[in-house]
Amino acid sequence: MYVGDLRDSRTVSRCIAEAVRTFLHTGASRVIVTIEDDTRFEIVGEDARVPADTLSLRTVFSTMHCGCECIRERRVFVEACNPAVTNALCEAFDVEASADGARARVCWKKGVAVSDERSDCSAARRMVRVRGALDLGIFGVNARIVADELDALLDDLAVLAAGTRIHMLDARSGATHEHHAPNGLVDRLVARGVAEPLLAHLARVDGTSLAIALGWVEDGPARVDAWAVGWWNQLRQDDLAPALVGTMATALLPERCLFEPGPGARLPENVARGLVGAIAIDVGVGSKVGLDELVREALEPVLAPYVLARPALLAQLARNTGCTTEELAARLDSRIPH
Secondary structure, eight states, rough: BBBOTTTHHHHHHHHHHHHHHHHHTTHHHHHHHEEEEESSEEEEEEEEOOSHHHHHHHHHOOOOOOHHHHHHHOOOSEEEEOOHHHHTTEEEEEEEEEEEEEEEEEEEETTTTEEEEEEEEEOOEEEEEEEEEHHHHHHHTTOOOOOOHHHHHHHHHHSSTTEOOOOEEEETTTTTEEEOOOTTTTHHHHHHSSSOOEEEEEEEEEHHHEEEEEEEEEOOOOOEEEEEETTTTTHHHHHHHHHHHHHHHHHHHHHHGOSSOTTOOOEEEEEEGGGGEEEEEEEEETTOOOHHHHHHHHHHHHHHHHHHHOHHHHHHHHHHHHHOHHHHHHHHOOOOOH
16 A cells, blocks of 8 residues: 655545545444544544454554554555554554443554453444554654545545545534535536436455446536545546546447547547546555456446437437447447347
8 A cells, every 4th residue: 555755744634534444344324533633533433343352453453563664664655454554653543442232442552552451331332433643753743634635535435435424523623524425426426417327336355346427418528536545545536537438438439439449548539528427446455456447347237228228328429439329329239248
């Protein structure tokens, strides 16, 4: 995983967001993020499916020793995975979980576990709480958590975890924000005028998940929003958008319309006119699958039937690509298993 420039405040925000992502993966219905001061934070996940025993907490939140050492040597590429990177970047990192009448707690110092305990409790609701304090020996004495940067990342995470409410409280200013996207990517497209977005999902055994929403409006240049977290959290929208549009086009368009053959090809402007899209990708640690292959795997089962069921859209795409409606329909039909 790429941690980032340790002198950049965005690296701090990114690592806190990585810990929040863990709560989303464990099924939390609501996540509350509190910035306690410039270097300390707290994350609470309600209904998170983490057993209240010390072994489970160590498994989910522990730091691989080699990753911890790499960070302390100021190397930016480490083998440790989310949320171990966050753990290793903290002077103190405490995790507490309650579930099924039990409470467990594990404490780390500079990425090394120093204590754990387990006890009975009367809590009726599952809850996991993380408290962290940045290691100023790593980030420098001027390090601070920047609320606006963290807030933007939490908004992206809300899109990825449709329906989950993420709250942020900045105790320094008293400011609060709630991030909630009930329909995930679809909400972004509807706001841009797409009446019936196509939504495609993909989940692989290596932990990689992908969501794509597509639609077309009557005219205008292609507009694609993109989010990437996890192992690929440094990918820019400039990387993701052409991959989405290009891979989509290889399923739809005659090869003569492409500047380059194959998935991810760059498209002439007219081919993508009217496209409104959004893509969110959460890549499992160590995944070896390329972005083009992931997009193609998600879209191929659903894209052709979506277009064929909409005659006006079929005609629009045919005009954009310089072929007849019949030619495009035949190409799309050939992509559907019979």
